Amino acid sequence: MIGGGQLARMTHQAAIALGQTLRVLAVSADDPAAQVSPDVVIGAHTDLDALRRAADGADVLTFDHEHVPTELLEKLLADGVNVAPPPSALIHAQDKLVMRRRLEALDAPVPRFAAVAGPADVDAFAARVGAPLVVKTARGGYDGRGVTLARDVADARDAAERHLAAGAAVLVEEKVEMRRELAALVARSPFGQGAAWPVVQTVQRDGICVEAIAPAPNLDDDLKSAATQLGLRLAEELGVVGVLAVELFETVDGRLLVNELAMRPHNSGHWTMDGARTSQFEQHLRAVLDYPLGDTAPIAPVIVMANVLGAQQIPQISMDERLHHLFARMPDAKVHLYGKSERPGRKIGHVNIIGEATGSVDDDAYVVEVRERASRAAHWLSHAEWTDGWDPHDAH
Incomplete structure (x- = not known):
């Protein structure tokens, strides 16, 4: 690897x-x-x-x-x-312009976009689409890097000129009016077998994924099917071998638009380590080794993954001690730490919380409860603070 x-x-x-x-x-x-x-x-x-x-x-x-x-x-x-995946597929995860153009040719839904060679291209696109606009570098951006949500057309021009001056290829897109972000995670083997996990909802903060809810709650059955079929079709059309993550916008008017592609295990699939019969990591290996693919069914009605991010102020107590307290209070929390030093905003691990088997993804209160527990656990590991104000010295 x-x-x-x-x-x-x-x-x-x-x-x-x-x-x-x-x-x-x-x-x-x-x-x-x-x-x-x-x-x-x-x-x-x-x-x-x-x-x-x-x-x-x-x-x-x-x-x-x-x-x-x-x-x-x-x-x-x-x-x-x-x-695996071959370079002919991987280029679509490397270069946003190549990806946008290929998906458009495949009649896959994407935001309106244009390549930018100079400020005039931004002006022409804004005249056609209107504002607000998003300016992106075609390569290298992740976790919000290389992406500028422009305040107005002048701001978009400035952002594009900065990136162009640095030697980057640039594109401009419409800002999508979205209800939320989703991800369709699939896998494909060289034999051509495909498998898909449930579509998940992802929650972003400052361009970084902080939470994934599997399956996505309150997702229309037609959209659920469309997202899954889109992921499987793109894996086949692009010749992907391994895991493919298709990051999606669900628009306020009920459409799906492709935002990004990743051809590897992906943050939106970390829940599968504890919440699915086959994890994305095992499945990726099965796929690239051309083994038959594994069962992708979830083991509970809802599983929530919360990322553990480095805090602005690193806690005085060690991560080992934080783990001790977390497990004492939340023995069902499944923790995965990455062996990274702590620094502000850095992904240093994640927590998976498996919902009770008696719950339902259509029960809003149940989903909120599982989300709260995952967020509480991750925040504790990041900050050594309980979000609900719990004090072990006052506990009885």
Whole structure:
């Protein structure tokens, strides 16, 4: 697996159960996956020699991020390396303009957009679509980076000029009037078998996913089916091998629009580690190794994943002590820590809370209760503060 981050770390856990060894190409020995894998190559994903060392003797080469240059992957293919997903698919997760144009050609729903070579292109798009606008770099942005929600057309022009001056390819999109964000997570094998988990609702704060609710509550059956079928169709049309996450906008008028694609395990699927019969990490390995895919059914009516983010002020008590208190109060909380040092806003882990089997995703009070418990647990691990004001010294 190219990349030594938390996705590779959690894929390594799944590999052990399947009797596999996951070699990782990591930047340093401190990377989350490098801390736990017995087979580590240290190097950069932009270094062909490092990529070749990582691929040497492997059954398949896959990724925990989208940033490996496709021209280097084409050279690995020429070497006979089994690259999954192949660069012809991966480019659609790397370059938003390539993705938007291909999806438009496939008649998949996307926001209105335009490539920007200069300020005049922003003006022309605004005259056609109106404001507000979103300016994006075509490559490299994640967790809100490279994305500017413009206040007005002048602000959009300024943002585009800044990115262009830095050498980035730029596009401008309409700001979608959305009800919420959803994600359709699917997997596809080289044999062509597909599998899909329930569509989930994701909650973003400052461009970072903070919560995923599975299945998405109060989702119309037609939209649920449309999102799932869209994910499976795109996996087939783009030639994806492995997990594909299709991030979606549900608009206020009841439509679906594709926002982003990711061709790897994804934050919106972390709930599957404890809440589905087959986790996204096991499924990704099954897919790239061309095993039959696993059952994607959830094990409870609602599962909520909450990300643990580094606090602005790092708590004085250690993470070990925070875990101790969390487990004492919430013994059913499933915690996954990434082996990362704490810094403000950094994803350092996540918590999964499995709802009671007697609940229903259509019961708003039940969903709110499961969400509150997940948020409370994650906030405690981040801040060493209970959101409900609970004090163990006052507890009886």
